[in-house]
Amino acid sequence: MSDGGLAGLRELSKLASRRDRIILPLWAYALIGSAASTAYSIKGLFPDASSRQDFAEGIGAASGAIALYGRLDENSLGAITTWRSLVLGAVLAAIMSILLVVRHTRAEEQTGRQELVASGVVDRRAPLVAVLRLVIGVNLGVGLIIGAVLPVIGLGAAGAFALGLSMAACGIVFAGIAAVCAQLFEASRTANSVALTLLAAFYLVRAAGDMSDDAQWLRWLSPVGWAEEVQPYTGDRWWALAIPVVAAAILIALALRLLDRRDFASGVLPGRPGPAYAGAGTLGTFGLAWRMHRGSLFGWSIGVLVAALVFGSFVKDVDLLTDSDRVQEIMAELGGSQNMADAYVSSIVGVFGILAAVFALTVIVRARGEEAGGRIELVFAGTPSRARWLLSHLVFAVAGAVVILVAAAFGMGLSQGLGAHDVGGALGDAFGAVSAQLPAVVLIAALAVLLFAVVPRWTSAGWGMLGLFAFLTLVGPQLKVSQYVLDVSPFTHVPKLPGNDVSATPLVVMAALAVVGVAATLVAFRRRDLLA
Incomplete structure (x- = not known):
């Protein structure tokens, strides 16, 4: 995203980066390290095709493993690495994106700090656009680094970039979901809770699609399933990345539209008034x-x-x-x-x-x-x-x-x-x-x-x-x-x-x-x- 004439966008982008200068590298290390260590471990655990075939057959018989990690259709090193790291990596990227977006938008309004920032020459859209630029950049950076690291371990480059970018795409979609939730609700805890609940629901939809031979179409209803549909190391379907890209663009546009239509420090959905009297508990x-x-x-x-x-x-x-x-x-x-x-x-x-x-x-x-x-x-x-x-x-x-x-x-x-x-x-x-x-x-x-x-x-x-x-x-x-x-x-x-x-x-x-x-x-x- 360019500055687009938004006053204060560059300064707010620098501020967001500085505030998260410790936590962002930790998130990135967790995502990159998880994928790299998984690839290295798989290579050491299953060095020959026979051992990988036995493992793949065992996974096919374990419904719990399929629900947790997804289906394993091939027994190559890249396919097993993808099976073990893709779904959980996509979920971790989604959690990172949700927490960062809500932290820099709704939480700032709730505490009153964004009102202080807005008293200067700052466009109203600038805080949201600044954090979205940051989160999208981090997700893409992590995805590209994963694509560069896995070939060093011995895996194919095309599949490595497909794996990294499919994780990043899932994180970017949930950044859009978090941005919408931040406009809908007055409290940051509510925005986080709703976005994380949606993540859990989409994860279960993906799991249901993986566990059923007749209902694999359910994966197309979940952003986590979209990451699987890229099929790193088994199909490398690059066109599948267009789906989360379009979805993220729609969600971000919706969030900006909702931002323009609501009052500052309030949500599109009004908060529910509490009871007139506190209960004994x-x-x-x-x-x-x-x-x-x-x-x-x-x-x-x-x-x-x-x-x-x-x-x-x-x-x-x-x-x-x-x-x-x-x-x-x-x-x-x-x-x-x-x-x-x-x-x-x-x-x-x-x-x-x-x-x-x-x-x-x-x-x-x-x-x-x-x-x-x-x-x-x-x-x-x-x-x-x-x-x-x-x-x-x-x-x-x-x-x-x-x-x-x-x-x-x-x-x-x-x-x-x-x-x-x-x-x-x-x-x-x-x-x-x-x-x-x-x-x-x-x-x-x-x-x-x-x-x-x-x-x-x-x-x-x-x-x-x-x-x-x-x-x-x-x-x-x-x-x-x-x-x-x-x-x-x-x-x-x-x-x-x-x-x-x-x-x-x-x-x-x-x-x-x-x-x-x-x-x-x-x-x-x-x-x-x-x-x-």
């Missing part, structure tokens, strides 16, 4: 925390439950999917067991433990947002104490993590048990495995809230801390990282269940450290000044 600091976080907890729980049902359905096919000796070695490292089914369940439960920690961290970060926005001062103008307010958010962070882990255990155990005709035993193993994750999650929440209490401006650094822990847990063993370094992550000390003995010592130590962290947090938060 919303009174006090704990009621306020419940009101603030219940929507996101519900969405997280449903998403984790659906994912757990899908992953649990893989257990009956795990022997087919881990036929390679190298795959079995990796699964044993992640799951801590030579039994492939137990190792698989343990490794997936570890991922759900990390996701529970992510939810807990979102609660702490939003508590910091209440302070930064000045709303916490209104609360403290009444009778609530600082300790009670902070504990309300911390309790909800931990309780929400418990709910998410319970949803994961129920989904994994139910789908695994139905496949093995032993629902009771599978549920027992799943609940035992997820319960071992809780001390690590609570410790991470305690560290995050301690950071908020001591150095509030660094609260977001908790994401870096969690990212390091996740990296060491998921990738560290394969990279042969020193055990001393791996021990930095709380998840390293979680017993790998089922299939292994339980040592209570690391769980008790993590719980004790969490208690000490919370006590230090309450003291530090009571003694420091509030920072807006």
Whole structure:
């Protein structure tokens, strides 16, 4: 997009780039690194055509794998790499685009910062156009880099660029969807929630099309399915990229049209007025925390439950999917067991433990947002104490993590048990495995809230801390990282269940450290000044 005569567009583009100078490289690294590492791993795991053929046949028999990643019609290195990375990469690009667009448009209006910017010589369309230029540029840049990197690993160049650009196209479409949602709704949380819900719905439509031989046409109804229809390394249908390009252009034009027709700081759809009187469940600091976080907890729980049902359905096919000796070695490292089914369940439960920690961290970060926005001062103008307010958010962070882990255990155990005709035993193993994750999650929440209490401006650094822990847990063993370094992550000390003995010592130590962290947090938060 050119400046097009929009006053302030160049300056706002620079501002958006500067504000996201840290998070954008992280998103790009995640997308590029995921595709490159997948290609490198596939090349090492399946070096010959025979092993790739066996793997492809196993995937064809695993309905859960098809629902998650899509169909695998050929057994070439490029086809398997595409199968493993395309759908999830497209979803990750879509999430990035949604969060960035809403952050720089609706969230800025909601906080009043965009009104301050608009007081200068700035065209009303400039903020939206600036962020769209940024997001489109990042998506295209990531797609082109993926196309340049994969041939270095040994894959064909044409398929590599088709893979990268199909991911980018999906991200650009959802940038348009987010732009429309930012015009429709008054609250940034609502805009994000609706856009992410649409992403989940389109993902399920794509999954339904992949799982049915008679309904593959459903993929044409989903932007995620459009990425698949490009068929990198199996067809390289470049013309299919025209569909998301046209769709994105229409969505962006619609967003600009809606922007011109609505009042500043309002949405096209008016906000629903709240009740005249607060219910008993919303009174006090704990009621306020419940009101603030219940929507996101519900969405997280449903998403984790659906994912757990899908992953649990893989257990009956795990022997087919881990036929390679190298795959079995990796699964044993992640799951801590030579039994492939137990190792698989343990490794997936570890991922759900990390996701529970992510939810807990979102609660702490939003508590910091209440302070930064000045709303916490209104609360403290009444009778609530600082300790009670902070504990309300911390309790909800931990309780929400418990709910998410319970949803994961129920989904994994139910789908695994139905496949093995032993629902009771599978549920027992799943609940035992997820319960071992809780001390690590609570410790991470305690560290995050301690950071908020001591150095509030660094609260977001908790994401870096969690990212390091996740990296060491998921990738560290394969990279042969020193055990001393791996021990930095709380998840390293979680017993790998089922299939292994339980040592209570690391769980008790993590719980004790969490208690000490919370006590230090309450003291530090009571003694420091509030920072807006």
